[in-house]
Amino acid sequence: MDLRQPLIFDGHNDVLLKLYRAGGVPAAAGFMTGLDGALDAPAAKEGGFGGGFFAVYVPSPVDLDAKMEEMTKPEYQLSLPDPIAWRDAIPVVMSQVAVLFELERLGGVKICRSVADIRAALASGIMAAIFHIEGAEGIDADLNTLEVLYQAGLRSLGPVWSRPTIFGEGVPFRFPSSPDTGAGLTDAGVRLVKRCNQLRIMLDLSHITEAGFWDVARHSDAPLVATHSNAHAISAQSRNLTDKQLHAIRERDGMVGLNFAVAFLRSDGRMLADVPMSQMLRHLDHLIEHLGEDRVGLGSDYDGAVVPEEVTRVSGLPALRAAMEQHGYGTALIAKLCHGNWLRVLEKTWGA
Numbered sequence: 001m002d003l004r005q006p007l008i009f010d011g012h013n014d015v016l017l018k019l020y021r022a023g024g025v026p027a028a029a030g031f032m033t034g035l036d037g038a039l040d041a042p043a044a045k046e047g048g049f050g051g052g053f054f055a056v057y058v059p060s061p062v063d064l065d066a067k068m069e070e071m072t073k074p075e076y077q078l079s080l081p082d083p084i085a086w087r088d089a090i091p092v093v094m095s096q097v098a099v100l101f102e103l104e105r106l107g108g109v110k111i112c113r114s115v116a117d118i119r120a121a122l123a124s125g126i127m128a129a130i131f132h133i134e135g136a137e138g139i140d141a142d143l144n145t146l147e148v149l150y151q152a153g154l155r156s157l158g159p160v161w162s163r164p165t166i167f168g169e170g171v172p173f174r175f176p177s178s179p180d181t182g183a184g185l186t187d188a189g190v191r192l193v194k195r196c197n198q199l200r201i202m203l204d205l206s207h208i209t210e211a212g213f214w215d216v217a218r219h220s221d222a223p224l225v226a227t228h229s230n231a232h233a234i235s236a237q238s239r240n241l242t243d244k245q246l247h248a249i250r251e252r253d254g255m256v257g258l259n260f261a262v263a264f265l266r267s268d269g270r271m272l273a274d275v276p277m278s279q280m281l282r283h284l285d286h287l288i289e290h291l292g293e294d295r296v297g298l299g300s301d302y303d304g305a306v307v308p309e310e311v312t313r314v315s316g317l318p319a320l321r322a323a324m325e326q327h328g329y330g331t332a333l334i335a336k337l338c339h340g341n342w343l344r345v346l347e348k349t350w351g352a
Helices: 015-021 025-033 041-047 064-070 086-105 115-124 144-151 187-199 210-219 243-251 277-291 314-326 331-350
Strands: 008-013 049-056 109-111 127-134 154-158 255-258 296-298
Touching: 008 127, 008 255, 008 296, 008 331, 015 025, 015 049, 015 086, 025 041, 025 086, 041 049, 041 314, 049 086, 049 109, 049 115, 086 109, 086 127, 086 144, 109 115, 115 127, 115 331, 144 154, 144 187, 187 210, 210 243, 243 255, 243 277, 255 277, 255 331, 277 296, 277 314, 296 331, 314 331
Parallel strands: 008 049, 049 127, 109 127, 127 154, 255 296
Antiparallel strands: none
């Protein structure tokens, strides 16, 4: 087995934020030659990383070192960051979208607006990129910005990150905790969901409260998707999905991408990188059991989280394929987990 195959199409990365912090558009050239991080063009070629959801994310002014230190403890409850106003968010959103456009201009990615675009990019060896927004602070209440960003290529949107927006509430970083931590969608959030349905923008439920999850399920007519979340039955994180939520995702023929972030993989909830492949496979087994083989994929959170030591960079992804094979997953299932299931759910959400 060529452990660089099948190509991996991934549910979430934060390389646009990394490049934004490194200087924005001028920093994009480093993606082509190599970055000090998880994802760049040379590492993608080495690991058989074919593309995925490239997140635009407006960071909160938090002390990341203190946050990571707190999350190494046996129990923790981090406060939700303050909301970010549209006027403050939109320049950051525009800057990160400009980085994505520059990556395309340099030949590092192809921004994909259809499943046909993704298939063509995977076949050509160019990284397939979905323009995704994580946390809708850059969308105004009248949804005018949504219309403009859709024309620019936006095809996937998470209404919240782990802080409130005008559209709803996100879950805090809390362990142990259920995902039932706050209110659901606002009236503006319902309008956002319905307009995304009309535009066929995929809705990502990875950071939303359990109340918000059920509100989206009630108001959306699209498959329910969490791009980077894990099984709450294994790791009792507020960010992870209960079996009841997994059942709803299955009923709506949706999808969950396995989050590599170690705090959401570990049964003790700690942000420590010594996580064996067996723990990732344990989550995959649980997700497959509850969702079926057609509704599970990968959602790494590369460049946005601490991930297991064996897959610190995308160049390490052959180790995950090898672990899947040794675990007894057949060739067809591995292909579904690596990219086939993402193409299926996107085709159902977007159309051909």
